[in-house]
Amino acid sequence: xxxxxxxxxxIDQLPRRDGMKWTCELINVEGNILGEGGQPLTEVVxxxxxxxxxxxxxxxxxxxxxxxxxxxxxxxYLDEEGKERVIDEMWTxxxxxxxxxxxxxxxxx
Amino acid sequence: MSARATVLLGYIPVSKLECFSTxxxxxxxxxxxxxxxxxxxxxxxxxxxxxxGVEMLCADGSVRCVFPILAAYIADHPEQCLVVNCQENxxxxxxxxxxxxxxLDGCLLRSQKETLRQLNAHKSSDGNDPLPTGLRPVYExxxxxxxxxxxxxxxxxxILHQLHKGVFKDHLVNWITAVVGKDELDRRFKAMAxxxxxxxxxxxxxxxxxxxxxxxxxxxxxxxxxxxxAVSSTVLSVVQAxxxxxxxxxxxxxxxKTINALKDSLATFHRHKEVFRDLKIREHFxxxxxHSMVHYAEAISERGALDGYNTELSERLHIDFAKEGYRAxxxxxxxxxMTVWLERREAIKDRKEYFRWLSSxxxxxxxxxxxxxxxxxxxxxxxxxxxxxxxxxxxxxxPRLYHIxxxxxxxxxxxxxxxNGHGASELLxxxxxxxxxxxxxxxxxxxxxxxxxxxKQLKIELPWSPFISSEERVEKxxxxxxxxxxxxxxxxxxxxDPILVIEDMDAFKSRSPTAPLAGA
Numbered sequence: 162x163x164x165x166x167x168x169x170x171x172i173d174q175l176p177r178r179d180g181m182k183w184t185c186e187l188i189n190v191e192g193n194i195l196g197e198g199g200q201p202l203t204e205v206v207x208x209x210x211x212x213x214x215x216x217x218x219x220x221x222x223x224x225x226x227x228x229x230x231x232x233x234x235x236x237x238y239l240d241e242e243g244k245e246r247v248i249d250e251m252w253t254x255x256x257x258x259x260x261x262x263x264x265x266x267x268x269x270x
Numbered sequence: 271m272s273a274r275a276t277v278l279l280g281y282i283p284v285s286k287l288e289c290f291s292t293x294x295x296x297x298x299x300x301x302x303x304x305x306x307x308x309x310x311x312x313x314x315x316x317x318x319x320x321x322x323g324v325e326m327l328c329a330d331g332s333v334r335c336v337f338p339i340l341a342a343y344i345a346d347h348p349e350q351c352l353v354v355n356c357q358e359n360x361x362x363x364x365x366x367x368x369x370x371x372x373x374l375d376g377c378l379l380r381s382q383k384e385t386l387r388q389l390n391a392h393k394s395s396d397g398n399d400p401l402p403t404g405l406r407p408v409y410e411x412x413x414x415x416x417x418x419x420x421x422x423x424x425x426x427x428x429i430l431h432q433l434h435k436g437v438f439k440d441h442l443v444n445w446i447t448a449v450v451g452k453d454e455l456d457r458r459f460k461a462m463a464x465x466x467x468x469x470x471x472x473x474x475x476x477x478x479x480x481x482x483x484x485x486x487x488x489x490x491x492x493x494x495x496x497x498x499x500a501v502s503s504t505v506l507s508v509v510q511a512x513x514x515x516x517x518x519x520x521x522x523x524x525x526x527k528t529i530n531a532l533k534d535s536l537a538t539f540h541r542h543k544e545v546f547r548d549l550k551i552r553e554h555f556x557x558x559x560x561h562s563m564v565h566y567a568e569a570i571s572e573r574g575a576l577d578g579y580n581t582e583l584s585e586r587l588h589i590d591f592a593k594e595g596y597r598a599x600x601x602x603x604x605x606x607x608m609t610v611w612l613e614r615r616e617a618i619k620d621r622k623e624y625f626r627w628l629s630s631x632x633x634x635x636x637x638x639x640x641x642x643x644x645x646x647x648x649x650x651x652x653x654x655x656x657x658x659x660x661x662x663x664x665x666x667x668x669p670r671l672y673h674i675x676x677x678x679x680x681x682x683x684x685x686x687x688x689x690n691g692h693g694a695s696e697l698l699x700x701x702x703x704x705x706x707x708x709x710x711x712x713x714x715x716x717x718x719x720x721x722x723x724x725x726k727q728l729k730i731e732l733p734w735s736p737f738i739s740s741e742e743r744v745e746k747x748x749x750x751x752x753x754x755x756x757x758x759x760x761x762x763x764x765x766x767d768p769i770l771v772i773e774d775m776d777a778f779k780s781r782s783p784t785a786p787l788a789g790a
Contacts, residue, residue, distance in 0.1 A: 175617040181277070183609040186311065190304060192289025193296055202289035206304070209605050210280035210312040214319045217338050218326050220275055225623045227329040239525065249523040249736075251341065254574040260418055264337050268323065 180215025234258040276583075278591045278612060280312045281605050302408050305352060309412035316340065320417035340416050343424045344579050346431050347558060354380070354421060355389075355411050360404030361558070363425050363565050368404065372555030374540040377564055380422040386414055426579035427566050433516045434486040436559030442512055443475075443489070448551045450500045452476045458496045465767060466727075466746035468492060483582065490516060504545045511538035519566055522577050523737045533567045673729040673744070680724040688722065691751035692766070726750050 185207055192202045220226065231250065234257040239245040248254050282305060290297040316338055323335040343353055350362040359368045364377035371377075385405065392401050393409045401407060413421040447455055456474025464470050469488035471478075478485065494510050501509070514535040521528055546552040570576060591612070599607030688694045702715045727750070732743040748765045755761035770790045772778045777789030 169614070172614050172617060175621055177613065177617055178620070181613075181616070183613070185606070188283070188304075188307070190285075190287065190289065190300070192287070192291075192300070194289055194291050204285060204287065204289050206283035206285050207605065208280065208283055208308050208311060209609060211277075212315050213279055213313060214315040214324060214338060216277045216279060217336065218324070220277060221336065222327050222329055223275070223623075224329050224627060226275055230329055232328065232334060245525050245527075247523060247525055248529075248571060249575045251574040251578060254570070254572055256341070256423070256572040260339060263418060264323075268335070 178215075178219050181211050181219055183209055183211055185209050234261050276587055278587075280308075281608070282308045282312075299407065302352060302355070302406055303410075306355075306408050306410060306412045310410065310415070313340075313412060313416065317415050317417065320419075337418075340413065340419045340421070340424060342426050342573055342579060343421070344426055344428070344581055344584060346428055346581055347562075350425050350428075353411075353413075354425060355385075355406050355408050357404040357406065359558070361561055361565075363422050365403045366561070369556060371558065371561035374537060374564060377561070379568075382413070382420050382422065385422075386411075423569075423572060426573060427519070427562060427569050427576055428579075428581050429516075429519055429576055430483055430581050432559045432562045433519060434483055434490075435481070436557075437512060437563065438490060438516060439481060439486055441557065441560065442509065443493075445546050445551050446493075446497055446501065446505075446509065447476075449505060449549060450497060454500060455497075458500065459492075462492060462496070464765065466748060502545070504542050505549075508539055508542045508545065511535045511542070515539065515563060515566075519570075519576055521737050522575050522739060524570055524575055528737070529567050529570060532570070536563050536566075671731040673731075674725055675727075678723040679726055682721040683724045684721045685718055687751075688724070691764070692724075692749065724749075 188206050188208055190204045190206060192204070194202050196202045221230070231252040234252045236243075236258065237247045237249075237253045239247055251257055285304070287297050287300050287304070290300045319336075319338050323337045325333055326336045328334050343350070345353065347362070348358060351358045351360070354362040356362055360366075361368075361371065361377055363379060365380050366377035380403065385403075388402055388405060389407070389409050389411075392399070392405075392407060397407060411421075413419050450458075453476075456476050459471040459474045462468070462470055468491055469485075471489075475489065490513055494506070494513050497509055498506055512535070515532060518528055518532040518535060543552075543555055547554075566576075573579070592608070595608035595611045596604050598611045685698060688697055698716060698718060705712050705715055727746055727748040730745045730747065732745055734742075747767045747769055749767070750762075750765045752764035753762045770787065772790050774789035779789075781788035
């Protein structure tokens with residue numbers, strides 16, 4: 162038993178992000194060239210992926226990012242009268258605000 | 271998320287697709303369709319989640335109903351065209367005719383609804399006519415079913431390839447080289463003074479083989495000044511307009527003023543670009559990277575400052591996620607091995623974070639350090655948006671901080687050495703005046719036999735500007751006497767960086783463009 166093996170065994174015992182497990186899907190691609198039997202040639206390719214919603218869940222809930230998160234759009238101004246608007250991060254720009262409004266219009270909790 | 275937290279979602283299969291013939295681009299088209307099929311499979315969970323929302327526990331302890339919506343797709347031009355489904359000589363964001371991309375106006379944003387309609391119509395027809403606006407016959411693009419998605423406005427500007435490599439290096443520098451001459455341009459680069467903060471291209475630029483983003487940025491810093499005098503004023507205004515655009519595009523923070531300045535510099539470029547046609551250097555300006563600039567202002571208003579959409583980041587991540595993961599295995603069944611490697615790395619990272627959090631609980635020091643002082647001199651944490659007053663935008667009114675060496679390199683330097691080595695012939699007189707004016711209670715005035723402690727350089731902190739960067743910026747000022755070579759040791763030249771001192775603040779503040787140095 163090599164120490165590398167025991168090392169990996171220990172790592173594999175660490176808690177894992179369950180939602181972010183990799184899955185492999187086999188895709189059968191059918192071509193347009195006919196083979197010997199008169200059937201189109203095929204090729205099988207692998208698609209490895211993770212669930213993006215679960216990945217978002219992991220990122221949004223990660224305590225390491227607690228102080229860096231923005232959860233809602235804002236309109237930010239340089240002056241008190243609100244005349245000079247500032248745009249920097251995405252939550253201060255127009256698209257997020259508009260999209261948030263659209264979602265709120267149809268959201269039923 | 272400004273913390274650049276990124277997760278790898280999938281590996282799309284790359285295949286030669288030899289089951290397709292190469293006639294009529296069938297193989298290429300199959301490749302595009304496979305890409306879109308794979309992307310729709312990977313992003314499938316977003317369809318329902320974006321429609322009804324998903325409750326998630328957030329890092330601050332609250333539960334929120336989260337709607338994951340595709341907000342941006344950061345990629346270079348060929349990949350943008352793959353995603354949007356158009357031919358590469360077209361604009362991925364807009365519908366402009368590929369022959370008319372040299373003009374400022376006329377590129378209307380593509381619409382998802384209209385595009386899907388056109389694709390459906392093409393699918394039901396016999397498919398022999400070409401699709402409008404350069405679309406490719408991929409009938410089920412992955413973004414078709416994503417809720418609230420407008421893929422065309424998700425295509426963000428790519429400063430690295432479009433501005434630095436494209437507009438600046440491939441086009442502007444080449445045009446100017448044609449006007450000024452390769453040797454003359456090199457000569458001007460070599461003649462630049464050696465100043466801290468500016469790269470000195472000692473051998474000129476024509477021989478440099480590999481350009482990185484760094485080199486482009488260093489060239490841009492000096493380019494306007496460098497060509498002044500060698501080109502006509504019209505050409506110079508084109509150069510200035512493009513360099514202005516490149517700098518405005520990189521601001522970390524924008525107001526309507528800066529966005530207008532961005533648009534104005536592009537308009538100025540388009541107004542005067544004909545000069546290159548008159549000089550027979552360009553016949554047309556129908557270049558995709560030049561065209562891409564027309565969409566920058568809108569992209570910034572819609573999606574935010576462009577430092578959040580950096581293609582350099584994903585190129586860096588490619589090295590981390592793909593290359594390193596591949597090398598960590600034995601190159602057999604490598605994707606499976608890479609996923610195992612990735613999962614293990616993430617598990618280790620999580621554990622590390624957990625331990626760090628545990629140890630921070632032990633100490634009572636959980637309050638954020640108070641950085642902003644009463645005079646507003648220091649930086650505020652960018653993440654500190656709990657405070658009522660956003661200190662980011664308070665202009666700094668204090669004198670600048672400076673740094674100097676702790677140990678003085680030259681003590682007891684006699685006055686004559688300062689006269690000869692440093693050329694400071696007025697020093698004694700100036701020092702006496704200073705002492706008389708500002709230190710009237712001093713016991714005596716400096717005498718010729720006094721000796722001095724001399725430092726080599728001073729570092730001055732530049733006032734903090736949220737428009738440019740959240741990091742500290744420092745300017746170096748040197749006063750180094752020349753060193754004569756001795757035997758095998760080479761001498762070095764002296765470096766004396768000039769400073770302008772503001773003597774009359776009021777005159778300086780009210781100065782006009784014709785007297786830019788009034789009061790200094």
